[in-house]
C-alpha cells in the first residue's frame with residue numbers, strides 16, 4: 001500500500017491532473033480489454049474534474065460508473081450526487097445508461113437502499129467487490145464519502161451501509177460505501193482544494209499524537225494505493241508530508257510503472 005501527495009497550483013490544474021489520471025487508468029484497462037469500475041465522489045470539488053472527463057475521449061461502454069456515497073434523496077433533488085454527476089459528466093459525455101449504477105434512493109428506507117446497492121456492487125464485482133478506482137473528497141470534519149467521525153459505520157463489515165446525517169450539510173440520511181469497500185480498491189484518489197481544508201488535511205496526513213484518527217485517514221487499501229491530489233491552498237499547513245508537484249508524471253502509474 002502506498003500513500004502519496006501531489007500538489008497542484010490551483011483547482012483548475014487539480015481538475016486537469018485528476019481527469020488525465022482517470023483517463024490514463026481507463027485507457028490502461030481498455031488495453032487489457034477489461035471493464036473499469038469507477039466510484040464517483042459527491043460534493044463540489046470533483047465537478048470540475050467531471051467536466052474535463054466529459055470532454056475526454058473515453059469508451060464509457062467499458063466503464064461501470066458507481067457512487068461512493070449518495071444522499072438519500074430523489075435523483076432529481078439538488079442535493080443528489082447522482083444529479084450532480086449526471087449534469088457534469090453523464091449527460092455531457094453521453095455515458096450509456098448501461099454503464100451507470102446509481103444508488104436506488106427510491107426505496108422505503110436508506111437501509112433498504114444500502115442493501116440493494118451492496119447487492120448491485122456484488123453482482124457486478126463479485127462477493128468481495130474490488131473497485132478499480134474510488135474518487136473521494138474530504139469534509140472539514142474529516143469525513144469522506146459519508147463516513148462521519150464517531151460513526152458506527154466505520155466499524156461495519158458490510159460493503160454498503162446507511163448513515164445518519166453528519167454535522168455538516170446537507171442534513172439528510174446517506175448511503176455510503178464502507179471502509180471495507182474503499183480499502184478493497186486498487187486505487188483511491190482524494191481530491192481536496194481550498195484553504196478551508198488546510199487544517200483538516202494536516203490532521204489527516206500529519207496527525208498529532210493522541211488525536212482521534214479521522215475517517216479519511218482510515219482509508220488504507222491493503223493492496224492498493226492512495227493519492228492525495230490537492231491544491232496549494234489546501235496543502236499550506238503541511239510540513240512533514242513528502243510532496244510531488246503536479247506535472248507530466250501524473251498520478252496514476254498502472255502496475256507501479258516508473
Ligand code: 6PG
Nearest residue numbers: 042043044045137138139144145
Ligand atoms: C458528499 C461527499 C462528501 C464530500 C466531502 C467534500 O456526498 O458530500 O461524498 O464526502 O466529498 O464532503 O465535499 P466538497 O468537495 O464539496 O468540499
